[in-house]
Amino acid sequence: MMAPREPKVLRTVLNSLVVVTSLAAxxxxxxxxxxxxxxxxxxxxxxxxxxxxxxxxDSGRDGYLAAEVADTVGIPRGRTEExxxxxxxxxxxxxxxxxxxxxxxxxxxxLLFMVQRPDGEVYFYHSTVHEGLKKAFLxxxxxxxxxxxxxxxxxxGFQQEVAYWQxxxx
Numbered sequence: 787m788m789a790p791r792e793p794k795v796l797r798t799v800l801n802s803l804v805v806v807t808s809l810a811a812x813x814x815x816x817x818x819x820x821x822x823x824x825x826x827x828x829x830x831x832x833x834x835x836x837x838x839x840x841x842x843x844d845s846g847r848d849g850y851l852a853a854e855v856a857d858t859v860g861i862p863r864g865r866t867e868e869x870x871x872x873x874x875x876x877x878x879x880x881x882x883x884x885x886x887x888x889x890x891x892x893x894x895x896x897l898l899f900m901v902q903r904p905d906g907e908v909y910f911y912h913s914t915v916h917e918g919l920k921k922a923f924l925x926x927x928x929x930x931x932x933x934x935x936x937x938x939x940x941x942x943g944f945q946q947e948v949a950y951w952q953x954x955x956x
Contacts, residue, residue, distance in 0.1 A: 834948050834949075834951075834952045835897055835913060835914075835915045835918065835948065836915050837952065837955050838886065838897065838948070838951045838952060838954075838955055839888050839897050839915050841954070841955045842873050842874065842875060842886055842887070842888040842897075843873050843888055845875070846872075846873030846874050846875050846887075846888065847873065847874055847875065848871070848872075848873065848890070849871075849872045849873070849874040849887065850869035850870060850871055850872055851869065851870040851872050851887060851898065852868070852869055853867060853868050853869060853870070855910075856870045858932075859898065859910055859912040859921055859923075860912060860920065860921055861894070861896050861898070861912065862894070870889065870891075870894070871889070871890035871891060872887040872888060872889055872890055872898075873887065873888050873889075873890050874886060874887040874888075875954070877954070881903075881904040882901065882902065882903055882904065883900075883901070883902040884899070884900070884901050884902075884947070884950065884951075885899075885900045886898070886899050886900075886947075886951050887900075895914045895915065895916070896912060896913070896914055897912075897913045897914065897915060898910065898911070898912050898913075899911040899913075899944070899947040899948075899951070901943075901947065905928075906926075906927050906928060907924060907925065907926050907927075908924070908925040908927075909922070909923075909924050909925075909935075909943055910922065910923050910924075910925070911940070911943065911944045911947055913944065918944075919940060919941060919944045921934075922934070922935040922939075922940035922943065922944060923935055
């Protein structure tokens with residue numbers, strides 16, 4: 787396991803993810819809305835999301851989310867905002883890069899997980915602490931494609947990311 791990347795490196799990696807996403811499809815083409823199934827795991831997941839969010843706010847590095855990505859995943863921003871300031875952490879393990887972000891501004895509410903695989907595919911999971919998973923999609927740069935994830939696949943991937951980041955918190 788590598789140590790967290792320096793903020794400038796994270797910004798560069800995130801900027802690359804932004805370019806991939808913004809080139810792959812206009813914001814209007816990604817509109818999957820995925821709600822987690824109502825089950826006994828939701829309260830546990832909510833507690834995990836809360837602890838991850840608090841941890842990122844306390845120990846995250848300064849970063850940002852480009853306007854195009856915010857629009858694509860459904861994170862509200864002001865008309866003139868070109869970036870949404872965020873607190874973030876990133877880790878690379880076995881050539882898989884994971885980045886988690888929360889808003890730097892307390893008035894916003896989001897928790898974004900991004901997972902870039904060695905083949906270049908990038909999974910995005912947009913959630914809030916109170917509502918859980920809101921949207922999930924996959925960017926496939928080699929095919930210039932962005933596709934919403936099926937609900938079961940989205941929920942399984944999201945829960946895997948929650949477990950991954952919860953492990954970092956402890």
